[in-house]
Amino acid sequence: MPKRNCIYFWKEYSMEAKQSEEINGNKDHNKLKREMGEVGEGNDNLKLSLAKLVKDSTSDEESELVSLSLGISSTGQHEMKKKKNRNEKMRENEDLKDILALGLDIRFDSSAIKNLSHESSCDGERKEEELSETWPPSKVVKTIMRTRDKSEVSQHAELKKARVCIRARCDTLTMNDGCQWRKYGQKMAKGNPCPRAYYRCTVSPSCPVRKQVQRCAEDMSILITTYEGTHNHPLPTSATTIAYTTSAAASMLQSPSLSSQLGPANSDTVPLINSSVAYNLNALNFTSSSYDQQFSKSSQHLYFHNSSISTSNSHPTITLDLTSPQTSPHVGKFTPGLSFIPKHSSTNLHFSSSTFSPLQSSMLQSPWSPYGDCFNYEGLITQNSNQNGFLTKTGKQPFQGHLYQPNYISNRVISQQPLPDSVVAATKAITATPKFQSAIAAALTAYVGNGVRENHVGAESAGLDLNLGGDMPYTTKKADYTSNASRYKRMSSSAPTAPKRNLVISQPLQASKSSFGSSSLKSNQFIDQ
DNA sequence: CGTATTTGACCGGCGC
DNA sequence: GCGCCGGTCAAATACG
Numbered sequence: 001m002p003k004r005n006c007i008y009f010w011k012e013y014s015m016e017a018k019q020s021e022e023i024n025g026n027k028d029h030n031k032l033k034r035e036m037g038e039v040g041e042g043n044d045n046l047k048l049s050l051a052k053l054v055k056d057s058t059s060d061e062e063s064e065l066v067s068l069s070l071g072i073s074s075t076g077q078h079e080m081k082k083k084k085n086r087n088e089k090m091r092e093n094e095d096l097k098d099i100l101a102l103g104l105d106i107r108f109d110s111s112a113i114k115n116l117s118h119e120s121s122c123d124g125e126r127k128e129e130e131l132s133e134t135w136p137p138s139k140v141v142k143t144i145m146r147t148r149d150k151s152e153v154s155q156h157a158e159l160k161k162a163r164v165c166i167r168a169r170c171d172t173l174t175m176n177d178g179c180q181w182r183k184y185g186q187k188m189a190k191g192n193p194c195p196r197a198y199y200r201c202t203v204s205p206s207c208p209v210r211k212q213v214q215r216c217a218e219d220m221s222i223l224i225t226t227y228e229g230t231h232n233h234p235l236p237t238s239a240t241t242i243a244y245t246t247s248a249a250a251s252m253l254q255s256p257s258l259s260s261q262l263g264p265a266n267s268d269t270v271p272l273i274n275s276s277v278a279y280n281l282n283a284l285n286f287t288s289s290s291y292d293q294q295f296s297k298s299s300q301h302l303y304f305h306n307s308s309i310s311t312s313n314s315h316p317t318i319t320l321d322l323t324s325p326q327t328s329p330h331v332g333k334f335t336p337g338l339s340f341i342p343k344h345s346s347t348n349l350h351f352s353s354s355t356f357s358p359l360q361s362s363m364l365q366s367p368w369s370p371y372g373d374c375f376n377y378e379g380l381i382t383q384n385s386n387q388n389g390f391l392t393k394t395g396k397q398p399f400q401g402h403l404y405q406p407n408y409i410s411n412r413v414i415s416q417q418p419l420p421d422s423v424v425a426a427t428k429a430i431t432a433t434p435k436f437q438s439a440i441a442a443a444l445t446a447y448v449g450n451g452v453r454e455n456h457v458g459a460e461s462a463g464l465d466l467n468l469g470g471d472m473p474y475t476t477k478k479a480d481y482t483s484n485a486s487r488y489k490r491m492s493s494s495a496p497t498a499p500k501r502n503l504v505i506s507q508p509l510q511a512s513k514s515s516f517g518s519s520s521l522k523s524n525q526f527i528d529q
Numbered sequence: 530c531g532t533a534t535t536t537g538a539c540c541g542g543c544g545c
Numbered sequence: 546g547c548g549c550c551g552g553t554c555a556a557a558t559a560c561g
Contacts, residue, residue, distance in 0.1 A: 183534060185553055198552070212552090 163228045163315050166242070167216065168322040170223035174213050177225070178239025179203060181211065192217040204233035222323055228315075
């Protein structure tokens with residue numbers, strides 16, 4: 001907690017210093033400079049601590065290594081996994097940051113995979129990598145695959161890629177995750193009135209990464225994006241951020257040590273900890289994959305009361321719920337009889353929605369941020385609205401709309417909330433998990449490493465720049481923009497056309513809900529075109 | 530005309 | 546074996 005506060009204070013001091021300077025001239029300049037320096041030193045210490053944490057957590061559990069390898073080529077990954085001695089693995093960990101910067105990938109040591117699949121083996125993994133490398137499968141490859149020994153194929157089928165789902169309130173067709181996608185299919189999924197859209201990464205022609213985008217059946221304002229596969233190419237800066245987040249979450253999913261603490265592997269649902277802690281995991285707010293029945297059929301659910309990690313033998317899946325717990329009916333489903341919910345506790349487990357909110361909010365409200373006060377929720381989104389408060393879409397822009405009222409929480413408020421002993425104990429239990437530490441450390445490292453930059457670019461790259469609802473400069477979905485514009489004209493009858501790149505205030509949840517509710521009968525509005 | 534999207538057809542896995 | 550379902554392909558279509 002002190003470490004986290006250190007980050008916050010660094011930023012707040014920085015901004016306050018700048019603001020004071022503007023208001024009072026250079027009166028307190030030296031003093032503030034000195035204070036900033038002190039906090040900056042603390043931040044450096046934090047970096048060192050995090051580096052040590054990453055190193056320790058993996059070296060202590062060598063046999064359960066979960067490697068978060070982002071964007072490295074499959075071949076390189078495979079060779080890395082062959083390294084057996086401690087020094088080499090520690091060197092891997094030291095290189096983690098460089099690896100993370102390249103893309104999304106989730107790799108496990110074979111011992112970790114065993115917990116997920118009976119058929120896990122190096123051979124099976126290699127087969128999967130081979131498949132990835134040859135994707136997209138041409139008809140020739142397809143034919144070859146089909147004529148292979150059936151046992152070989154079935155073996156491969158049992159070892160499918162881990163998936164990372166992100167649930168977030170989003171009013172556009174897709175989240176802006178920084179990558180470039182091409183839609184290749186759309187299907188109506190059972191149990192969901194909204195169609196599911198299939199995208200593949202087009203940054204590189206051979207990139208095997210795919211994603212599925214679907215509205216949550218229970219709350220159509222929630223967009224569920226499922227990522228699968230490994231980018232085999234460098235990613236844009238804005239895309240690396242989501243890679244950090246999803247990889248950290250995936251590392252928890254694949255963590256045997258965590259699983260062993262949570263309960264028996266095959267139980268359907270395993271109550272984990274005091275429910276209140278779940279809310280402190282916000283950014284790593286793991287929820288059941290109930291949105292997709294295919295995932296829940298043979299799933300294990302290890303949940304933090306209202307949150308859960310869901311895996312299945314075929315597709316280990318983890319869901320990052322970036323939606324507000326207060327407003328998500330999905331989350332409510334997992335909180336029966338919840339009696340105590342510390343919305344803003346001071347644990348350092350706040351991670352996305354809450355953790356990055358004050359961080360980025362404060363950062364982006366700085367005089368150096370061109371986004372100012374508009375960027376005030378989750379640090380993720382800005383949105384446009386006209387003077388009447390209606391959401392307007394502005395086509396291509398770095399940040400686009402979010403549909404619910406920001407619930408900005410200042411860091412000071414958080415810090416002042418007393419914690420019940422149960423929460424402290426539960427928090428301690430979770431944070432004692434090396435893999436959790438590793439995941440948190442990886443994400444924090446990403447933040448600390450980048451987030452102290454003094455411009456909004458740094459903020460974007462460091463703080464979960466999901467740009468929910470925004471299509472990005474990299475995206476090629478020209479039709480999305482145009483269709484979005486027309487869609488919003490339909491959805492909001494009085495919404496005038498806003499000039500592009502405008503930044504606006506937030507849309508109240510009710511407005512968005514009515515909007516989505518009224519359009520729920522025409523589900524294709526959300527994904528179908 | 531090139532590129533992206535749409536959409537019906539097709540395929541494989543899985544349960545009965 | 547059959548049907549359901551998720552996922553993918555590819556021709557047709559839309560768009561700039």
